[in-house]
Amino acid sequence: PAYTSGRKSALRFEPGVGIKTIGRFRKYPSGVAFFVRKDQFLNEFGGWSTEYSVASGEDADLCFTVWKKGYEIVVDERVLVIHEGKVTSQSKLADWRTHFRANSRQFKRKWFYYFYFPYLARMTTPRHRKAFERV
Numbered sequence: 001p002a003y004t005s006g007r008k009s010a011l012r013f014e015p016g017v018g019i020k021t022i023g024r025f026r027k028y029p030s031g032v033a034f035f036v037r038k039d040q041f042l043n044e045f046g047g048w049s050t051e052y053s054v055a056s057g058e059d060a061d062l063c064f065t066v067w068k069k070g071y072e073i074v075v076d077e078r079v080l081v082i083h084e085g086k087v088t089s090q091s092k093l094a095d096w097r098t099h100f101r102a103n104s105r106q107f108k109r110k111w112f113y114y115f116y117f118p119y120l121a122r123m124t125t126p127r128h129r130k131a132f133e134r135v
Contacts, residue, residue, distance in 0.1 A: 012077075012080070013080075014080065015077070015078050015079065015080045016077025016078055017077065017078065018077050018078070019074050019075070019076050019077065019078070020074065020075050020077065021072050021073070021074050022063075022072075022073045022074070022075060023122075024067045024072075024118070024121070024122045025064065025067055025114045025115075025118035025121040025122055026118060028059070028060050028063035028064065028073075029063065029073065029075055030059060030060075033079070033081045034059075034062070044069065045062060045065050045066060045069065046065065048062065049061040049062070049065075051106055051110065052103045052106060052107070053099045053102065053103060054092060054093060054099065056099075056100050056103050056104070057103035057104065057106060057107045060107055060111075061107060061110070061111075064111050064114055064115075067114075067121075068114065
């Protein structure tokens with residue numbers, strides 16, 4: 001899947017020049033624009049998780065699902081997307097911060113091992129398991 005990041009660290013006003021791969025189970029790129037085949041998104045990755053209320057968490061969950069399945073995530077810096085963060089949650093939820101905190105707790109519960117032990121998690125993805133089986 002290709003990705004344009006919404007993190008402040010990726011904030012820019014002109015298109016970049018390259019494509020970079022995001023390390024597995026590290027800081028995930030915040031969701032702004034995802035590019036993935038529809039059949040793969042729905043059938044292999046399970047689409048957007050319904051475990052989170054509107055506010056946040058679905059993008060992180062998708063990234064961790066993609067990594068767990070053994071795929072890479074790339075950020076294409078040549079693509080420029082203008083994104084107004086938190087517009088949906090702030091306009092629809094008076095207490096969006098409460099939802100944000102609840103979603104954050106849910107994410108950390110679901111992905112505990114991968115979130116708190118990313119080094120070990122990177123060694124247990126499908127690609128790495130195959131390498132261990134050959135030894």
